[in-house]
Amino acid sequence: MATGVSGSVVKPAAVRGLTRSFGDRTVLDELDLDIEPGQFVALLGPSGCGKSTLLRILADLDQEVSGDVRVAERRAVAFQTPRLMPWKRVWRNVVLGLPGRPDKERAVAALEEVGLGHRVEVWPKVLSGGEAQRASLARALVREPDLLLLDEPFSALDALTRIRAQRLVGELWRRHRCAILLVTHDVEEALLLADRVLVMRDGRIGYDQEVDLDRPRDVTDPAFVALRAELLSWLGVGEGSAE
Numbered sequence: 161m162a163t164g165v166s167g168s169v170v171k172p173a174a175v176r177g178l179t180r181s182f183g184d185r186t187v188l189d190e191l192d193l194d195i196e197p198g199q200f201v202a203l204l205g206p207s208g209c210g211k212s213t214l215l216r217i218l219a220d221l222d223q224e225v226s227g228d229v230r231v232a233e234r235r236a237v238a239f240q241t242p243r244l245m246p247w248k249r250v251w252r253n254v255v256l257g258l259p260g261r262p263d264k265e266r267a268v269a270a271l272e273e274v275g276l277g278h279r280v281e282v283w284p285k286v287l288s289g290g291e292a293q294r295a296s297l298a299r300a301l302v303r304e305p306d307l308l309l310l311d312e313p314f315s316a317l318d319a320l321t322r323i324r325a326q327r328l329v330g331e332l333w334r335r336h337r338c339a340i341l342l343v344t345h346d347v348e349e350a351l352l353l354a355d356r357v358l359v360m361r362d363g364r365i366g367y368d369q370e371v372d373l374d375r376p377r378d379v380t381d382p383a384f385v386a387l388r389a390e391l392l393s394w395l396g397v398g399e400g401s402a403e
């Protein structure tokens with residue numbers, strides 16, 4: 161039975177038996193997933209395994225599913241590209257789609273939080289790639305989500321900008337304590353940021369590991385190195401791969 165996304169739940173996400181097919185290809189196959197309030201979850205998996213498909217379903221952008229999908233009503237999403245409307249100033253982009261009159265004060269507060277207090281009035285085309293991505297984070301945060309869905313938000317950024325953006329997301333999460341589901345290809349990024357790392361395999365969550373390391377995390381910490389090796393092995397690219 162196709163049920164789609166329903167709101168008002170205690171958990172930011174509770175998914176049971178989620179199946180999504182495109183033609184005769186089943187991408188998500190009876191997938192189960194719970195995300196707890198305030199939890200930072202990273203989702204990894206080989207290209208084409210269905211990560212974005214799952215995220216789009218949780219964002220209610222795809223309803224062609226079977227299974228039971230319950231997601232917090234307050235949710236927000238940021239994609240790989242910032243998707244700002246070029247004909248609207250940055251602050252108007254941030255509050256676009258919110259009910260009521262555009263609330264500039266709210267937009268400014270969110271932009272200040274991501275370090276863009278000086279970019280309130282400009283057009284999106286003036287922003288650098290990193291700034292545009294931060295504006296898209298501000299647009300997500302202004303919605304005060306219980307669940308923030310991030311689909312490879314850093315992958316188009318250069319290495320340094322990417323590190324800054326990762327740190328910013330870590331700080332925003334500490335401050336807001338919303339649950340986050342971060343889709344990423346980057347094992348190190350997942351282990352630096354998340355409480356819990358998932359790997360998709362055969363249309364389900366094949367690996368589900370808590371990351372119980374102190375923050376800020378140290379990539380040279382033996383526990384970090386061991387977890388990274390385990391994850392790479394699960395992804396089929398490590399020494400002694402699980403494949």
Ligand SMILES: Nc1ncnc2c1ncn2[C@@H]1O[C@H](COP(=O)(O)OP(=O)(O)OP(=O)(O)O)[C@@H](O)[C@H]1O
Pocket residue numbers: 182187205206207208209210211212213214
């Ligand atoms: N609208 C669609 N129509 C047909 N096939 C689709 C559609 N959306 C996704 N797919 C297929 O579903 C599979 C999973 O795609 P998805 O984008 O979820 O993978 P992904 O794990 O996010 O990949 P990547 O890491 O490369 O972004 C792919 O084979 C893709 O071609």
